[in-house]
Amino acid sequence: MIDLNNLPKPEEFRHSLSLQLRFNDVDVLGHVNNTVYFSFYDTGKAHYFTDVRGHAVDWLHVDTVIANVNCAYINSIVFGEEIEVLTRCETIHEKSFRIMQMLREKRTGQIKSVCETVMVCFDPATKKSVPISDEWRRQLCEYEGRDLDSQA
DSSP: OOOGGGOOOGGGOSEEEEEOOOGGGBOTTSBBOHHHHHHHHHHHHHHHHHHHHTSOOOTTSOOEEEEEEEEEEOSOOBTTOOEEEEEEEEEEOSSEEEEEEEEEETTTOOEEEEEEEEEEEEETTTTEEOOOOHHHHHHHHHHHTSOOBOOO
């Protein structure tokens, strides 16, 4: 569960991506449908991983999968707002790492939603989890500029 009282500040995120709201993202109540938030978060993760790895991710040879996603909706997103997704790695464990993301309105800074995703490293041939590679660990730590190893 996401601790809304203990969120990183937006300026603590090194990765930011502007998103384009489409008319069909809006539901009959006049705000962005809750299911669209996950596509925003996925787009943010894809760009984040490309920047962390230093090259385009080969989506045909994926070595991480989503094991868990928790999303908290804080304020509605409405058509016409300028939305960005902020992404950062919080911690690295033996076989997984935890990503924190935030959607916010760029002009006002209003936080719209936060999402926490646990990514598990896995071997597609065996379909089993594996320890995170030294390369992934090093690249995540270098990109974030800090030691991410879990204290747990």
